Structure formats: structure tokens, C-alpha cells
Amino acid sequence: MLRYLLLLSLSASAVIGLSCYGYNDYQQFVETLHHRTFCSAVYQALDRTAVFGGGDRHPSHIPKIVNITKGNDCVLEHVDNSKFGYPSSDMWNCYCFSDMCNYPFTFKEFERRGHTLKPTFAMGSD
Template sequence: MIRPILIISLFTVPIIALSCYGYNDYQEIVETLHHRTACTAVYEVSDGTGAFGGIQRHPSRIRNIANSTTSDDCIRQTVNDNLGLPSSEMYFCYCYTEMCNYPFTWEEFQRRGFTLKPQYASGSKE
């Protein structure tokens, strides 16, 4: 009886294990984060800082992803602080392939059109 339940549970539970870049300005060390369901990048528009990591929750449970009406990997949002600080503009980026959240500088992120998606050389196939 337990054997069929075990076999069924193995096929019904999705196994996603991505590795992502981890970096923030406080630690200033790029590390590899394992066993993530999605990789993330967050850019603060006002000062151009970025933080990179990964999430372990299913993407459908993240409001930014679940409510997105576009196919863009980065979403610009106004974030209101509950501590009375002024609101700020941020880009929240999510990607789903191995090490897809390379820690680009703010300038490179702007040049790429506010996306983490790879850019291909002219004339090459995507």
C-alpha cells in the first residue's frame, strides 16, 4: 500500500533545483545559491544598486509574478515603506534557468533594456 503512494508522490511533486548568483552591497561577495525555484534580481532605481539571489517558494505564490500581465522578466514597481520613509522605484526580476541572474551593474541593466534575458550578437539565432 505504501509503495504505490510513494511512486505517485514522486511523479506529482515537481522537482526544481536551480543554482543562482547571490550578491548584495553589504556582503560584497558573489556566491552560488543552490536548490532554488527561481533566480531573482532587484534593482533600486534611485541609487542604481542591485541585490541578487533566489527564491525557494513556488513562483505562483509570489504576487509580483502571479499578477504580471506581461512576459517581461523584470517588473518596475513603486514600493511603499511601512516605516514612513518615501516610496521608491524598483525593478523586480525573476528567471528560471541555471545561473540566469548574473549580477549586472545598473548601467549594464539599463543598456540591456531593463531585462536579464540574454542578448545575442547581430545575425545569430536566438
């Protein structure tokens, strides 16, 4: 009986959600966000900053996630802010679906990795 309860609790833990890194330039500290359905990172090309977090909505309800091509985790988007009096800019929207997959890399590291959150390995990587 105890074995079944343990298996049930382990299988239910995956349903509860993901844990993700949370960071923005205003708070300037990294936190852990719990109970998310996806993790995210947004890299702003204009000022080379980034924001990390996650969402609790189902990914199928977020057009940017649905429109990401298969195999990619980041997509470049041009944002026209001219109607608000701000310059237009490009930003990379990244989404991933495993625990702590949105490690807060600097913009420079993000570029070096080829604009992806996917891990690179020391052996054999360029």
C-alpha cells in the same frame, strides 16, 4: 540497469532545483545559491544598486511573479516608504527560471539591456 539508474538520477536532478547567483552590497562577493525554484534580481532605481538571489517557494505563491506579464522577466514597482520615514522609490523586480539566469549586471548594464535579465547577443543587437 545502470542506464536506467543514470537516467533516473538525471531526471531527479531537475527536481532538486536551480542554482542562482547571490550578491548584495553588504557582503560584496558573488556566491552560488543552490536548490532554488526561481532566481531573482532587484534593481533599486533611487541609489542604482541591486540585490541578486533566489527563492525556494513555489512561484505561484508569490504575487509579483504571478502578475508579471507574459514574455517579461522584470516589472517596475513603486514602493511607498514614507510611512517608515524613508523616501519613496522605484525598483525593478526580476524573476527567471533557469540555472544562473540572474547574472549580477550593474544598474547601468541593466538599463542598457532594456530592463531585462534576458541575454543579448553581439550579432544583430542594438
